[in-house]
Amino acid sequence: MLFGYEWDLSSPLAFALSILPILLTGMIVTIQATVLGFFVALVLGLIWAVLKSAPSRFIAWPARVVTEFIRDTPLLVQLFFLYYVLPEFGIVLPAFLTGALALGIQYSAYTSEVYRAGIEAVGADQREAARALNFSGTHTFTHVVVPQAIPRIIPAMGNYLVSIMKDVPVLSVVTVLEMLNVAKIVGDRTFDYLVPLSMVGALYLIMTLVASAGVRLLDTWLPKQGIPLK
Amino acid sequence: MTDEPIIKFDKVIKRFGDLTVLNELDFEVKKGEKVSIIGPSGSGKSTVLRILMTLEGINGGVVTVNGEPLWHEKGPDGTLKPASEAHLHKMRAQLGMVFQQFNLFPHMTVLRNITEAPVKVLGLSKQEARQRAEELLELVGLADQAQKYPHQLSGGQQQRVGIARALAMRPNILLFDEPTSALDPELVGEVLNVIGKLAHEHDLTMLLVTHEMRFAREISDRVCFFDQGRIREEGAPEELFTDPSEERTREFLQAVLDS
Numbered sequence: 259m260l261f262g263y264e265w266d267l268s269s270p271l272a273f274a275l276s277i278l279p280i281l282l283t284g285m286i287v288t289i290q291a292t293v294l295g296f297f298v299a300l301v302l303g304l305i306w307a308v309l310k311s312a313p314s315r316f317i318a319w320p321a322r323v324v325t326e327f328i329r330d331t332p333l334l335v336q337l338f339f340l341y342y343v344l345p346e347f348g349i350v351l352p353a354f355l356t357g358a359l360a361l362g363i364q365y366s367a368y369t370s371e372v373y374r375a376g377i378e379a380v381g382a383d384q385r386e387a388a389r390a391l392n393f394s395g396t397h398t399f400t401h402v403v404v405p406q407a408i409p410r411i412i413p414a415m416g417n418y419l420v421s422i423m424k425d426v427p428v429l430s431v432v433t434v435l436e437m438l439n440v441a442k443i444v445g446d447r448t449f450d451y452l453v454p455l456s457m458v459g460a461l462y463l464i465m466t467l468v469a470s471a472g473v474r475l476l477d478t479w480l481p482k483q484g485i486p487l488k
Numbered sequence: 489m490t491d492e493p494i495i496k497f498d499k500v501i502k503r504f505g506d507l508t509v510l511n512e513l514d515f516e517v518k519k520g521e522k523v524s525i526i527g528p529s530g531s532g533k534s535t536v537l538r539i540l541m542t543l544e545g546i547n548g549g550v551v552t553v554n555g556e557p558l559w560h561e562k563g564p565d566g567t568l569k570p571a572s573e574a575h576l577h578k579m580r581a582q583l584g585m586v587f588q589q590f591n592l593f594p595h596m597t598v599l600r601n602i603t604e605a606p607v608k609v610l611g612l613s614k615q616e617a618r619q620r621a622e623e624l625l626e627l628v629g630l631a632d633q634a635q636k637y638p639h640q641l642s643g644g645q646q647q648r649v650g651i652a653r654a655l656a657m658r659p660n661i662l663l664f665d666e667p668t669s670a671l672d673p674e675l676v677g678e679v680l681n682v683i684g685k686l687a688h689e690h691d692l693t694m695l696l697v698t699h700e701m702r703f704a705r706e707i708s709d710r711v712c713f714f715d716q717g718r719i720r721e722e723g724a725p726e727e728l729f730t731d732p733s734e735e736r737t738r739e740f741l742q743a744v745l746d747s
Binding site for chain 1: 609
């Protein structure tokens with residue numbers, strides 16, 4: 259029994275059906291961690307991108323070093339660091355929050371590059387037109403550059419969303435009860451790993467297919483909202 | 489037209505690396521004057537406009553607009569120091585520019601392309617800006633296209649929106665940087681018509697860099713022939729086109745008019 263659900267070992271099918279609610283409980287945690295991690299990656303990545311393109315090298319350089327460091331160290335190391343080292347400095351976060359943060363921080367290094375490429379793809383002609391119309395630097399960035407960069411970055415961001423989703427099982431090592439961890443517990447208790455692990459694979463496939471379809475939908479919907487994809 | 493110069497270049501130097509684009513250029517435009525700049529590519533024609541629009545800085549000399557230095561500020565002791573962004577912001581309000589590649593904002597409707605700056609920079613209400621935009625669209629013959637996006641318009645239509653967008657800021661000086669060079673030949677006429685109408689009906693000061701010699705002759709008070717970063721020859725269009733005094737001008741005109 260797990261989360262109040264009994265399993266039925268009479269046949270593989272019955273077993274699968276009986277543990278589906280348990281795995282779905284884990285899947286909800288997986289989705290929550292994905293969404294929160296992706297959100298952190300989107301916000302933090304934009305901040306990195308702005309800092310990295312700052313005119314002052316005293317801002318741009320440290321930002322570049324930090325993101326490079328994040329990118330070149332394993333997610334698991336960062337996760338352990340946040341989970342085991344931060345409490346030594348009095349910062350204790352719940353396992354789920356720690357895990358989602360670690361995902362978000364790791365992926366912010368990748369998304370910052372996507373933002374940078376998207377921003378650079380907006381031509382100098384657009385900035386010149388904005389300058390000729392006397393727009394402020396901030397207004398140029400928020401109303402001319404960013405709206406044109408968004409459609410360009412969506413496909414790459416979609417890929418990272420799927421990647422984050424597939425990295426969530428890493429959080430199981432710090433006790434987060436996401437889908438894979440739940441399936442492993444079921445296996446440990448019933449000595450049948452085949453069925454729960456196969457189901458995790460299938461459920462993952464469904465989730466990533468849905469996420470990819472969502473990104474494609476956004477890709478066709480945005481141009482209709484007046485944001486043309488060049 | 490008064491005699492007072494609204495634009496004055498005093499020994500202006502502009503370099504790109506080792507290349508000297510403007511070589512101690514002296515150049516004046518009077519208030520309300522329509523001046524065309526012609527010359528071979530690389531002669532520094534567009535650079536003059538880009539310096540005025542504050543898209544390019546200068547390496548020497550002084551540019552004055554309406555009696556005030558553009559790229560400098562007067563210190564308390566009367567000496568000139570490099571202009572601050574605030575000074576450039578103030579000075580830019582007098583100028584508008586029409587670009588060769590139109591440079592419209594592709595994610596905004598035609599209407600919003602025209603109203604965005606008046607609302608956000610001049611502080612007009614949305615309704616005022618909209619009314620102003622509709623008048624300008626009427627002027628450029630695009631009253632029925634306000635809700636379209638730039639990519640739904642032809643090049644000629646886009647450039648006319650570009651003209652309306654520049655005019656919406658009510659500049660004293662309008663700069664045209666080869667406004668028809670990127671257009672298919674059959675679309676050039678509609679844009680020139682609009683520019684011609686502006687030239688005849690408004691007291692705007694207009695500076696036009698162009699390869700359309702016949703048009704330059706028609707609308708200009710004065711034509712300047714640029715060569716190697718300087719004005720080689722200038723004068724009333726009738727004189728310059730029919731009887732240029734410089735051999736270099738003659739060669740250039742022959743080459744352009746034959747093609």
